[in-house]
Amino acid sequence: MASRHEGYRRLCRRKVLFIAGFMILTAVVAIFSLNVGFYETSFSQVFDVIWSNLNGQPVSSRQDQLIIWDIRVPEALVAIMTGAALSVGGAVMQTVLRNPLADSYTMGISSGAFFGVTIAAIAGISILPGVGGNLATVFNAFICSLIPVALILLISRKRRMTPTKIILIGIAIMYVFSAVSTLLMLTADSETLADVYAWRVGTLSQVEWGHVGIIFVFVTLGLIYLMLNNKKYNLMMAGENCAQTMGIDTKRTTLTSLSIVSLVTAAVVSFTGTIGFIGLVGPHIARIFVGSESKYLIPASAAFGAAFLLVADCVSRVSGTYGLPVGVISAMIGCPLFIIILVKMRSKEWA
Amino acid sequence: MNTVKRTEDIDFKQNYKREITKKVSFVVCSLVVLVVLAVLSCAIGTGYGFFETYQIILDHIMGVVPANKAEWWADHYVWENVLPSVVAAIIAGAGLALGGSVMQSMMGNPLADPYTTGISSGACFGAVASITLGLSFSSLGGEMGIVAMAFVGALVPALMMILLSKYINTSPSTLILIGTAISYFFNAMVTYVMVIADADALQDAFIWQIGAVSDLHWSDIPLMLCVVAIGSVLIMVVSNKLNLMMMGDNSAKTMGLDVENFRMLCLILISILVASIISFTGIIGFVGLIAPHITRFIIGGDNKFVVPAGMLMGAIILCLADLASRCLLDYGNVPIGVVMSFIGAPVFLYLVTRSKSDKEVF
Numbered sequence: 001m002a003s004r005h006e007g008y009r010r011l012c013r014r015k016v017l018f019i020a021g022f023m024i025l026t027a028v029v030a031i032f033s034l035n036v037g038f039y040e041t042s043f044s045q046v047f048d049v050i051w052s053n054l055n056g057q058p059v060s061s062r063q064d065q066l067i068i069w070d071i072r073v074p075e076a077l078v079a080i081m082t083g084a085a086l087s088v089g090g091a092v093m094q095t096v097l098r099n100p101l102a103d104s105y106t107m108g109i110s111s112g113a114f115f116g117v118t119i120a121a122i123a124g125i126s127i128l129p130g131v132g133g134n135l136a137t138v139f140n141a142f143i144c145s146l147i148p149v150a151l152i153l154l155i156s157r158k159r160r161m162t163p164t165k166i167i168l169i170g171i172a173i174m175y176v177f178s179a180v181s182t183l184l185m186l187t188a189d190s191e192t193l194a195d196v197y198a199w200r201v202g203t204l205s206q207v208e209w210g211h212v213g214i215i216f217v218f219v220t221l222g223l224i225y226l227m228l229n230n231k232k233y234n235l236m237m238a239g240e241n242c243a244q245t246m247g248i249d250t251k252r253t254t255l256t257s258l259s260i261v262s263l264v265t266a267a268v269v270s271f272t273g274t275i276g277f278i279g280l281v282g283p284h285i286a287r288i289f290v291g292s293e294s295k296y297l298i299p300a301s302a303a304f305g306a307a308f309l310l311v312a313d314c315v316s317r318v319s320g321t322y323g324l325p326v327g328v329i330s331a332m333i334g335c336p337l338f339i340i341i342l343v344k345m346r347s348k349e350w351a
Numbered sequence: 352m353n354t355v356k357r358t359e360d361i362d363f364k365q366n367y368k369r370e371i372t373k374k375v376s377f378v379v380c381s382l383v384v385l386v387v388l389a390v391l392s393c394a395i396g397t398g399y400g401f402f403e404t405y406q407i408i409l410d411h412i413m414g415v416v417p418a419n420k421a422e423w424w425a426d427h428y429v430w431e432n433v434l435p436s437v438v439a440a441i442i443a444g445a446g447l448a449l450g451g452s453v454m455q456s457m458m459g460n461p462l463a464d465p466y467t468t469g470i471s472s473g474a475c476f477g478a479v480a481s482i483t484l485g486l487s488f489s490s491l492g493g494e495m496g497i498v499a500m501a502f503v504g505a506l507v508p509a510l511m512m513i514l515l516s517k518y519i520n521t522s523p524s525t526l527i528l529i530g531t532a533i534s535y536f537f538n539a540m541v542t543y544v545m546v547i548a549d550a551d552a553l554q555d556a557f558i559w560q561i562g563a564v565s566d567l568h569w570s571d572i573p574l575m576l577c578v579v580a581i582g583s584v585l586i587m588v589v590s591n592k593l594n595l596m597m598m599g600d601n602s603a604k605t606m607g608l609d610v611e612n613f614r615m616l617c618l619i620l621i622s623i624l625v626a627s628i629i630s631f632t633g634i635i636g637f638v639g640l641i642a643p644h645i646t647r648f649i650i651g652g653d654n655k656f657v658v659p660a661g662m663l664m665g666a667i668i669l670c671l672a673d674l675a676s677r678c679l680l681d682y683g684n685v686p687i688g689v690v691m692s693f694i695g696a697p698v699f700l701y702l703v704t705r706s707k708s709d710k711e712v713f
Contacts (some may be wrong), residue, residue: 099460099462100460100524100527100528101460101462101463101467101527101528101531102462155704158704159704164461165703165704167461167462168461168644168699168703169700169703169704171462171640172641172696172697172699172700172703173696173700175636175637175692175695175696175699176692176693176696176697178692179688179689179690179691179692179693179696180693182561182686182688182689183685183689185557186558186561186685186686186689190550190551190553190554191550193550193553193554193557194550194553197545197553197557201542276535276538277532277535280528280531280535281528281532281535284528324542324543324546325542325546327539327542328539328542328543328546329539331535331536331538331539332536332539332540332543334532334535335532335533335535335536335539336536338528338529338532339515339529339532342519342525342528342529343515343518343519
């Protein structure tokens with residue numbers, strides 16, 4: 001008995017170690033990332049700028065202040081939060097819908113947000129009156145990305161919902177939105193098209209301090225809620241009937257989780273564009289290392305997602321003259337990494 | 352006791368027969384609807400009457416020589432200008448729906464579609480590389496160069512998967528995940544090429560991606576037709592095995608099916624099938640995913656019927672989209688995929704919410 005207990009302890013310790021390792025990695029890369037970019041800086045400069053800003057003292061060099069404090073620090077913070085949010089969103093979606101192909105965008109959030117952006121950029125329509133420019137894009141994206149999930153909630157009041165049905169409804173709505181967006185894109189001139197296209201790929205280079213606060217509130221509250229529900233998700237994995245026998249209102253849990261994930265994802269996507277890949281693959285990589293127990297899977301996904309997106313962002317900043325979008329870089333690094341991990345581990349988590 | 356059992360037996364048999372009759376009649380009805388839609392699409396495309404168009408097509412097929420100049424023109428107009436895109440829509444719809452139903456049964460996943468293994472993104476990368484970088488095979492230039500590059504590109508993900516299959520466990524979820532990862536990778540490459548290309552090349556590439564049948568000619572048809580015909584016959588032959596696959600890997604193995612090899616064979620077949628379609632038409636989404644689902648809502652999940660009925664359903668959907676874009680919109684400028692999503696997605700949404708759970712397969 002004692003040895004079995006010991007074995008379990010060791011397993012748990014390994015999982016915690018994985019999570020802690022990636023958290024530390026995130027912190028290290030975050031500090032390192034403040035030095036990455038075209039404008040050369042040294043660690044002492046970075047330290048100076050951050051120290052002065054935290055103490056409320058003026059910084060000696062205005063250029064340092066601008067590049068480090070106003071551009072790189074918010075970018076790193078948003079990269080961490082975005083990676084964590086998308087990855088955890090994917091983990092929860094995969095668990096709740098019991099489908100390894102689900103990710104944060106399965107509910108049609110990305111196409112909804114993209115629709116909002118295209119009507120703002122091409123047709124010049126703002127859903128909230130009296131808002132213009134970049135702000136209109138953000139608001140449009142946020143509001144439109146929540147339409148699919150609202151529709152699913154509406155339908156679920158009348159009809160019985162199975163995971164398959166939810167997925168199929170999400171896909172149908174996604175196709176309607178992307179049809180409209182495509183139609184609009186066909187009427188656009190090639191310059192606007194390039195802009196809209198860039199948004200779709202997702203980039204972190206547009207973020208400002210103002211965005212950090214909003215994203216922070218959504219992401220923290222969302223992750224705390226999802227983490228508090230981790231026991232329910234474990235039971236959901238066992239199947240709907242099983243979970244119901246254990247006293248869980250599966251319909252309610254599914255729908256509230258979907259809503260929370262959608263809200264968090266929408267908040268992130270409106271500012272960064274649809275950064276793909278990490279939401280799907282992040283949780284799978286975490287699952288290969290820590291298993292499917294949500295208590296470990298959620299923080300592990302968050303830690304891995306944050307570290308991964310941060311690294312991808314650093315690479316994207318030094319690649320080429322204008323820098324490739326972070327979505328592109330994450331797929332380019334992530335795909336080979338994922339295949340290598342699958343080959344090495346011969347994982348059977350879903351089979 | 353014995354007599355009771357026998358009447359139950361007879362009841363059961365009759366019920367089964369009735370079910371089969373229902374399914375067969377659904378297939379036959381779909382076929383009739385498809386022919387009517389195709390002729391209607393031609394009629395609207397040319398402006399002739401429905402029966403007139405029907406007569407023209409029939410005459411041409413029967414080899415009746417046009418009597419006068421007007422008839423010759425009518426024949427030429429219907430046969431050369433309108434019919435190729437209608438036929439292409441039918442073949443593409445059928446082929447993509449076939450790919451979708453095989454992929455969904457084989458992977459046991461309702462989210463799977465013919466592009467799940469990354470075929471579309473590979474084709475896209477080939478085409479985009481050809482458009483923006485001018486890459487091609489030495490002897491093929493222009494349009495055919497793009498087609499050839501798209502075809503080769505489409506087969507790359509499948510090839511990667513076959514090479515990898517020795518080193519990973521080939522459970523459906525792993526295959527799907529690898530396919531999705533590969534498709535993300537190629538999408539990223541496409542984006543990379545597009546970022547370094549100028550805005551005009553980007554627009555060309557974007558238009559290729561959406562998928563259209565309006566600019567196809569007879570010379571594009573034979574390859575598509577042959578591959579889809581051969582593919583559908585092969586799949587029909589193994590449809591019983593697909594039914595076994597839907598019960599899950601373990602059950603299928605118990606029934607004596609070599610699951611891993613069968614899955615890889617199906618993957619290769621579907622890849623070639625889909626590659627030969629989309630290298631001519633571009634990426635037509637949606638139909639491959641929803642045609643099998645709609646068919647299953649109506650006739651249940653037996654692949655012996657889902658495969659042919661799904662193909663007909665796919666052809667009908669794409670034909671209908673072609674027809675709608677001829678009636679309602681500026682034909683040729685609005686791609687068929689967009690029209691299809693516009694009309695198809697709400698209908699699909701309605702069907703999903705209405706569907707009874709006993710017809711639900713996944």
